[in-house]
Amino acid sequence: MNFLSKTFFACAVISAGMSFASAGVIIGGTRVIYDGNKKEASISVNNPDSTPYLIQSWVETQSGGAEKAPFIITPPLYRLDKGQQNIERILLAGAPPQDKESLYWLNIKAIPSAKRVENSLQIAVKTRIKLIYRPAALKGTFPEQLAGKLTWQRTGNQIQVTNPTNYVMNFNEITVGGKKLKDVTYVLPGSTASFNLPSGVSGGAVIYKIINDYGGTGEAHNASI
Structure with a gap:
């Protein structure tokens, strides 16, 4: 060989x-x-x-x-x-x-x-x-426990998320106005990240789920833009 x-x-x-x-x-x-x-x-x-x-x-x-x-x-x-x-x-x-x-x-x-x-x-x-x-x-706390602290806003044809926590937030999925976003990734501690909004969506309810330490999906969190 x-x-x-x-x-x-x-x-x-x-x-x-x-x-x-x-x-x-x-x-x-x-x-x-x-x-x-x-x-x-x-x-x-x-x-x-x-x-x-x-x-x-x-x-x-x-x-x-x-x-x-x-x-x-x-x-x-x-x-x-x-x-x-x-x-x-x-x-x-x-x-x-x-x-x-x-x-x-x-x-x-x-x-x-x-x-x-x-x-x-x-x-x-x-x-x-x-x-x-x-x-x-950071011992004793996990990203999923702080995921509700993320804030969201629309910037043009994108949605911007701000992460005020000390944890990396890895997204399993994000939906806006009932439509799922494509190619969502993560937002770093103290930073912002932007993702493209689906065609025809300009605002509405934001539902997002975070990936936990074991690769599983956490509970749904709600916000709005």
Whole structure:
């Protein structure tokens, strides 16, 4: 078997359910919450496939730029054979803000093994999930408990949400005037985010749901614009 020689790699992001499946490799979660009271966080990577994979993992900042994220992963590169599971440990190696949550991206790339074949195409699938650092000072409270503090207003053909809390608010869904918004994401602590309003909607009741720490959906919250 040869993982890297004379192959080309294409990358894609796949997400489904309460775990991520990457071309046979299963990631044990849709997000990682790093509790600042603990020395590390972890996530499992399983290979139920008959093909061995080379697994490469790293953490990026929220913008995905050149700035170095304050975390390291061990092991960062390893082989995962058929039926094997590995636990990746995420260790703090810097000083993220201690007064609010911070959002980073955990990347896990699964590269399948292949025989040496000239001009072959090999697909490497990259899973990208949220890594949220929660400082020790925020212990005892969860985003869902404070989701009602979000404020909403219309700005042109968009709806703008303001987050006065110290938590990252990840949206499962937002509806305005009975119509569901497309491509809703999140709003960072102390920040605003904007999403396009559905065609023909200019205002009305706002109903939104937050994704909890376990990837599930919280209760519906109500507002208006």
